[in-house]
Amino acid sequence: MTDSLTARRRFLVRMGQGAAMAATGGLLWSYLLREQAHAAATAIRPPGALDDADFNARCIKCGQCVRACPYDTLKLAATGDVAVIGTPYFTPRETPCYMCVDIPCTAACPTGALDHGLDDIDDARMGLAVIDIENCLSWQGLRCEICHRVCPVQDRAITVEHHPRKLSKHAMFVPVVHSEACTGCGMCEDACPTDKAAIRVLPPRLVQGEIGRHYRLGWTIDTPVTQEFKPAEGEGGREPPAAGGLDYLNEGGL
Amino acid sequence: MNASRPEPKLGPNGRPVRPFVLPDTIGGRFRVWRFILYRRLVQLGVLLLFLGTAWWSWSLGGRPLLLGNLSSSLVLGVIPLADPFAVLQILATGHALDSQVLIGAAVVLLVYGVLGGRVWCSWVCPVNMVTDLAAWLRSRLGATDLFHIRRSVRYLVLVLALLLSALTGVAAFEWVSPISMLHRELIFGIGLGWTAVLGSFLFDLLVLKHGWCGHLCPLGAFYALVGRFAPLRIRFDAPTCTHCGECARVCPEPQVLNLREAAAAGLIRSGECTNCGRCITVCPEDTLHFYLRNPLASAGRSQSDSR
Known part of the structure; x- marks a missing residue:
C-alpha cells in the first residue's frame, strides 16, 4: 500500500518535473522567437x-x-x-x-x-521610399532630382513637382513619392548624393498611415476642381453622407 | 608466473573475452578508422558541393550542381530536396507550402527511410563533426557529467518544437537550430551563428557527454523515428559475441546496443542507432556488420513483436 503510494507519488513528481522542464524551456524558447x-x-x-x-x-x-x-x-x-x-x-x-x-x-x-x-x-512592393525634406537637396532649392531620374517606375513612383516661391527666389522642383507605384527597389536611395541618403526605402507598414473609413472624403487631393464635381465612385465610404445632417438646430421641434 | 596469471574471462559463448587492440600498422589503423574517414569525406563532400555551387558556380551540363543549403536545395536544377522536419514545423504553423519543397521533403524522407534516418546525423550533419571533436577531447580531459538527463528528452524537444511552431506561427527549431546556423553561415556568410555552435561544443565537452546529439537535438529525434524501420542496419552475430563491451564504449548512443534484444533480432533495432560504423571496426570478434534487411520481413517481425 505505502509502496504503491510512494511509487505513485514518485511517478507524479516525475511527470511534474517533465512538465516543468518543458514549460520553462518552452517559455524561454518562445521569448527568443518573439524577440526575433x-x-x-x-x-x-x-x-x-x-x-x-x-x-x-x-x-x-x-x-x-x-x-x-x-x-x-x-x-x-x-x-x-x-x-x-x-x-x-x-x-x-x-x-x-x-x-x-x-x-x-x-x-x-x-x-x-x-x-x-x-x-x-x-x-512588387518591397518597401516604400520616403524623403527627408530637411536634407533633400531639391527641397533646399537645388536642381538635383537624381532620385526621379534613376527611378525605374519614372513619373509614376516619383514625380517632380513645381513649387513656386515669392518673386525674389526661383521656384523649387521637388521629388514626391507615390505609394501606389513605388516598388521599394531602392535605386533612389542608392543614387541619392547626400552623405546619408535623404530618400530611403522602408517597409510600408512602418511609414504608411491609414485614414480610416469613417472619414468620408467627397474629394481627393488630385480631384480637378470643376463645376461638374462628383464624388469618387466605387468605395461606399467615400460617398458624401446621404442624409441625417440638420440644416438648422431649430428645425422641427421648435 | 604462468600459474599466478588469472584464468581468462570467458564470454557467454564460452570463448575468452579479448580486448580491442588498436593495430600498429597503417593498414590496420585504416581498417579501424575507415568509417570515420568515410563519414568525414561525405560530410565535407556535401558541404563542398554546396560551397562550390554557391561560390564558384559549379555546374554539370550547364545546370547548377547543388543550390541552396541543407534546409532546402535543388540538385542539377531538377531534383528538389528539403529538410522534412523543417517542412513539418512550417506545416505545424498552419501555413501552406509550395509543392517543390513538399516533394523535396518526400525525397529526403525516402532516402533516409532506406538508409536509416540517423545516417543524416553521423554522415551528413555538419554539427556532428563539432560534437565528435568535443567527445574526443572530452575523453582526453576526463571530464565528468555535470548532470544527467534522459536521452528521451530529445523527443520532448521534438514535440515542443512542433507545439511552439503552432503557437508562435514560425518554425520554432529552424529559428534557433545550431545545425542550420552552422551550415547556412558557412555558405552564405558568417554571423553570430558560431556562438550557437560553440555553445553546443562546450556543452558536449564540459557539461554532458554526447549532450547535444544524444540528448537534446530534435532533428536527431525526428530522424530516429524516420529510421525505425529502415532496411540498412547493423547486423549482430550473437554466437561470436563475448560481451567484451568494446562496441558500447565507442558508441555515441550505447543504449541501442542492447545485446539481448540484438541477439533475438539478429540486428540493432533501435532507430537511435546512427549507422556510424564505430562498433563494427572495434569489435575484436567481428560480430557486427552493415546489413540490408528485407523490409517486408522486418515489417512482419515488428508486427509479431507488438503483440
Whole structure:
C-alpha cells in the first residue's frame, strides 16, 4: 500500500518535473522567437515576399533566392543581422534591387514565401521610399532630382513637382513619392548624393498611415476642381453622407 | 608466473573475452578508422558541393550542381530536396507550402527511410563533426557529467518544437537550430551563428557527454523515428559475441546496443542507432556488420513483436 503510494507519488513528481522542464524551456524558447520576429520589422525583403507573418513562417532559409539574384543584391541574414536569422533581405544603399523582368529570386523560392504569382516586377512592393525634406537637396532649392531620374517606375513612383516661391527666389522642383507605384527597389536611395541618403526605402507598414473609413472624403487631393464635381465612385465610404445632417438646430421641434 | 596469471574471462559463448587492440600498422589503423574517414569525406563532400555551387558556380551540363543549403536545395536544377522536419514545423504553423519543397521533403524522407534516418546525423550533419571533436577531447580531459538527463528528452524537444511552431506561427527549431546556423553561415556568410555552435561544443565537452546529439537535438529525434524501420542496419552475430563491451564504449548512443534484444533480432533495432560504423571496426570478434534487411520481413517481425 505505502509502496504503491510512494511509487505513485514518485511517478507524479516525475511527470511534474517533465512538465516543468518543458514549460520553462518552452517559455524561454518562445521569448527568443518573439524577440526575433520583432527584429525583422525593418528588413527590406525580396520582391513578392508575403506579408511579415506569412513570410516569416514560410521561408525555409535555404538561400536559393540569394543565389538566383544576378546582382548579389540579396543577402541571407546571419545571426545578429537586422533580419530574422537565415531569411533574405537587402540593403538598398549598398545594392538596390534592379528589378529583373523575369524575377529570378521569386522563381527560385521552393516554399512560396516569395509569391510565384508576381509576374510583373512593377507590382512588387518591397518597401516604400520616403524623403527627408530637411536634407533633400531639391527641397533646399537645388536642381538635383537624381532620385526621379534613376527611378525605374519614372513619373509614376516619383514625380517632380513645381513649387513656386515669392518673386525674389526661383521656384523649387521637388521629388514626391507615390505609394501606389513605388516598388521599394531602392535605386533612389542608392543614387541619392547626400552623405546619408535623404530618400530611403522602408517597409510600408512602418511609414504608411491609414485614414480610416469613417472619414468620408467627397474629394481627393488630385480631384480637378470643376463645376461638374462628383464624388469618387466605387468605395461606399467615400460617398458624401446621404442624409441625417440638420440644416438648422431649430428645425422641427421648435 | 604462468600459474599466478588469472584464468581468462570467458564470454557467454564460452570463448575468452579479448580486448580491442588498436593495430600498429597503417593498414590496420585504416581498417579501424575507415568509417570515420568515410563519414568525414561525405560530410565535407556535401558541404563542398554546396560551397562550390554557391561560390564558384559549379555546374554539370550547364545546370547548377547543388543550390541552396541543407534546409532546402535543388540538385542539377531538377531534383528538389528539403529538410522534412523543417517542412513539418512550417506545416505545424498552419501555413501552406509550395509543392517543390513538399516533394523535396518526400525525397529526403525516402532516402533516409532506406538508409536509416540517423545516417543524416553521423554522415551528413555538419554539427556532428563539432560534437565528435568535443567527445574526443572530452575523453582526453576526463571530464565528468555535470548532470544527467534522459536521452528521451530529445523527443520532448521534438514535440515542443512542433507545439511552439503552432503557437508562435514560425518554425520554432529552424529559428534557433545550431545545425542550420552552422551550415547556412558557412555558405552564405558568417554571423553570430558560431556562438550557437560553440555553445553546443562546450556543452558536449564540459557539461554532458554526447549532450547535444544524444540528448537534446530534435532533428536527431525526428530522424530516429524516420529510421525505425529502415532496411540498412547493423547486423549482430550473437554466437561470436563475448560481451567484451568494446562496441558500447565507442558508441555515441550505447543504449541501442542492447545485446539481448540484438541477439533475438539478429540486428540493432533501435532507430537511435546512427549507422556510424564505430562498433563494427572495434569489435575484436567481428560480430557486427552493415546489413540490408528485407523490409517486408522486418515489417512482419515488428508486427509479431507488438503483440
